[in-house]
Amino acid sequence: MSGAADLLRQIHPIFVKPDGKIGSSAFRPSKKDNGVLSVYDGRQMTPVQALTHYTTHLGLQSRGVRVVTQDECEGLNLVVVYDGVPFPAHAGIDFNRLSKSQQQDAADDLRDFAEARGWAAEQP
Amino acid sequence: MQPEPFLTPKLTGGRFKGGGLPLEVMGDFAVLSKLLTAVARQRFLDANPDRTRVKRGFAQGFSLVLTEIRSGSVEASIGCEFPGRLFAEPERLEHLTRSKEAVVGAMRAAFEGRDVSPYLTKKQLGYFAGFGRSLKDGEAIEFRETPEAPPVRFTKELRRKLVSGRGEEFDEKVEWYCGVHELDHERRTCKIKTLDGAKYEDVHFPHKFHETLNDAAHAYPKGTKVRIEAVAAFESDGKFKAVKKLEEVEILDPRDVRLQIRELKLLREGWLDGEDAPPPSPAGLDWLESAFEAGFEYELPLPYVFPTPDGDVQFEWDGGNGSLIVEIDLERKSADWRAKQAGERRRGTFDLSAAEGWAELSDRVRAEQTSGHVQGNEADRKI
Numbered sequence: 001m002s003g004a005a006d007l008l009r010q011i012h013p014i015f016v017k018p019d020g021k022i023g024s025s026a027f028r029p030s031k032k033d034n035g036v037l038s039v040y041d042g043r044q045m046t047p048v049q050a051l052t053h054y055t056t057h058l059g060l061q062s063r064g065v066r067v068v069t070q071d072e073c074e075g076l077n078l079v080v081v082y083d084g085v086p087f088p089a090h091a092g093i094d095f096n097r098l099s100k101s102q103q104q105d106a107a108d109d110l111r112d113f114a115e116a117r118g119w120a121a122e123q124p
Numbered sequence: 125m126q127p128e129p130f131l132t133p134k135l136t137g138g139r140f141k142g143g144g145l146p147l148e149v150m151g152d153f154a155v156l157s158k159l160l161t162a163v164a165r166q167r168f169l170d171a172n173p174d175r176t177r178v179k180r181g182f183a184q185g186f187s188l189v190l191t192e193i194r195s196g197s198v199e200a201s202i203g204c205e206f207p208g209r210l211f212a213e214p215e216r217l218e219h220l221t222r223s224k225e226a227v228v229g230a231m232r233a234a235f236e237g238r239d240v241s242p243y244l245t246k247k248q249l250g251y252f253a254g255f256g257r258s259l260k261d262g263e264a265i266e267f268r269e270t271p272e273a274p275p276v277r278f279t280k281e282l283r284r285k286l287v288s289g290r291g292e293e294f295d296e297k298v299e300w301y302c303g304v305h306e307l308d309h310e311r312r313t314c315k316i317k318t319l320d321g322a323k324y325e326d327v328h329f330p331h332k333f334h335e336t337l338n339d340a341a342h343a344y345p346k347g348t349k350v351r352i353e354a355v356a357a358f359e360s361d362g363k364f365k366a367v368k369k370l371e372e373v374e375i376l377d378p379r380d381v382r383l384q385i386r387e388l389k390l391l392r393e394g395w396l397d398g399e400d401a402p403p404p405s406p407a408g409l410d411w412l413e414s415a416f417e418a419g420f421e422y423e424l425p426l427p428y429v430f431p432t433p434d435g436d437v438q439f440e441w442d443g444g445n446g447s448l449i450v451e452i453d454l455e456r457k458s459a460d461w462r463a464k465q466a467g468e469r470r471r472g473t474f475d476l477s478a479a480e481g482w483a484e485l486s487d488r489v490r491a492e493q494t495s496g497h498v499q500g501n502e503a504d505r506k507i
Contacts, residue, residue, distance in 0.1 A: 010397070012395070012396055014387065014388070014391060014395070014430070014431060015430055017378060017379075017428055018346060018347030018348070018378050019378060021428055021440075021442075023428065023430030023431075023438060023440060024430075024438070024440065024449065025430050025431065025432045025433060025438050026430075028432065028433055029433065030396065030399060030401055030432075030433030030434050031433075031434055032399050032400050032401065032433075032434075033397070033399060033433070038397050058398060060397065060398050061395075101460075101462070101471065104449075104451070104460075104462060105462070105464075105469060108447070108449065108462075108464060
C-alpha cells in the first residue's frame with residue numbers, strides 16, 4: 001500500500017458536547033490499548049464505511065468520524081502502524097515513544113487538527 | 125429540666141457534607157417524631173392489655189426536641205422533654221425507648237432483608253411515606269438502637285423497602301436530568317426523556333413552570349437539558365406510576381458540571397472501542413461533584429467535562445486564543461493541568477483533596493480568562 005493515509009477516528013458520543021466541542025481524550029490511547037490508538041486506514045474504507053463497520057459490524061457506539069493524517073501524526077513524533085488486526089482496515093497510532101506529558105500534548109494537537117476539519121461522517 | 129438524651133442520628137453524604145442540617149430535612153424529623161409517638165402509644169397498650177386507650181395526655185406528656193447539631197458529617201442530638209415535670213417520667217421514657225428500638229429494628233430488618241412485621245405494623249410503616257422523602261441519592265441517616273449498636277444506614281433505597289412493605293403505592297421525591305421534548309399547552313403536560321433514555325409522558329406542570337418548560341422544549345433540538353424535582357407515585361413493587369407534583373424546574377447550562385457528571389455515570393465497563401475501558405468510578409464522581417460545588421468559584425466559566433480512557437476525568441476550557449486542560453485523578457484527588465496558547469505550553473499540578481487546591485484551580489482559570497486564553501460560557505447560557 002502506498003501514499004500517506006487519512007486516519008479515521010471514531011468519536012464516542014460522550015466526547016461530543018451539544019455545541020460540537022470534542023474532548024482531547026478522544027485522541028488518547030488507554031493503558032489497556034498498550035499505548036496505541038485505534039483508527040481506520042482511510043485508504044481501505046471511506047469514513048461512512050468505517051462508521052457503519054464500527055457501529056453495525058462491531059456494535060460499538062460512535063457519534064461520527066474525525067480525520068487526522070499520517071503526516072500530522074509523524075510531525076508529533078507518533079508512529080502510524082498499519083497492522084490490519086483485528087480487521088484489515090485497522091491501523092494504530094503508537095504513542096509509546098512519548099512521555100506521559102508529551103502524549104497529552106499530542107492528543108490535544110490531534111484533536112485540534114481533527115476539530116478543524118469537521119465531521120467526515122456523522123450519525124444521522 | 126434538661127432533655128433526656130434519646131437518639132443521635134448521623135446524616136452523611138450529599139447536602140450534609142457541608143456540616144449543616146438543611147431545613148427541608150426538618151420536615152422529615154417531624155414525621156419521625158410522629159412515628160415514634162405512634163409506636164410508643166402501641167407499646168403502652170401492649171404493656172397494658174387491660175386498657176383499650178392510652179392515658180389521657182399520653183402524647184402531650186413528652187416532646188422530642190432537637191438539642192444540638194454537631195457538624196463534620198451532621199450529627200443531630202434528639203432529646204426527650206417532659207413539659208411541666210422536674211424529672212423524666214420513667215414509664216413514658218420506657219415506652220419511647222421501646223418505640224425507638226422498634227423503629228430502628230424495622231430499619232435494620234429491612235436492610236438485612238428480614239421481615240419487618242415483628243417491629244412495626246403496616247399502618248406504622250406508612251409513616252415512612254413522609255420520613256426520608258427528602259433524602260437524595262448518596263445521602264443517608266445513620267441510626268442506632270443504643271450507642272453501642274452498629275449503625276443502620278437509612279437511605280432512599282431502604283425507605284423504599286419499608287414503604288413498599290405495606291403493599292401499597294407510595295410517593296418519593298425524584299430528581300431528573302432530562303430533555304423536554306414535547307409540551308401540551310392546553311393540558312399543561314409535557315413529555316420528558318432522562319439521560320438514561322427513560323421516557324415519561326403526561327407530566328403535569330403548574331402554570332408557574334409553563335414559560336421555563338416552553339423554553340426548554342424549544343431548545344430541546346440543541347440538546348438543552350433541565351433539572352426537575354418532583355414528587356412521584358410508585359407502585360408497591362417500586363414501578364413508577366405518575367408524577368404527582370412538579371416542584372422545581374431549572375434550565376441547565378450545557379456545561380453544568382452536575383449534568384456532565386451524571387452523563388459520565390452512565391458509562392459502563394468496556395465503553396470505549398470495545399476494549400476493557402473502565403468508566404470513572406461512581407464514588408470518585410460523587411466526590412468530584414461535591415468538591416467542585418464547594419471549592420470552585422461559581423462566577424468563573426464552567427468547564428467541559430470528559431472521561432479519560434483510563435477512568436479518570438478531564439476538565440477543558442477554551443473559546444479564547446488558547447486552552448486549559450485539567451486532568452483529574454479521581455483516586456488520588458489530584459490533578460495535572462496544562463495550558464496552551466500560540467504554541468506555548470505551561471503545566472502544573474493541583475492537590476484537589478484540599479480547599480487550597482480548588483482555590484489554585486479557580487485562580488488558574490481566572491488568570492487564563494483574564495489573558496484571553498479561555499472565555500466564559502455566557503453565550504451557552506442563552507438557550
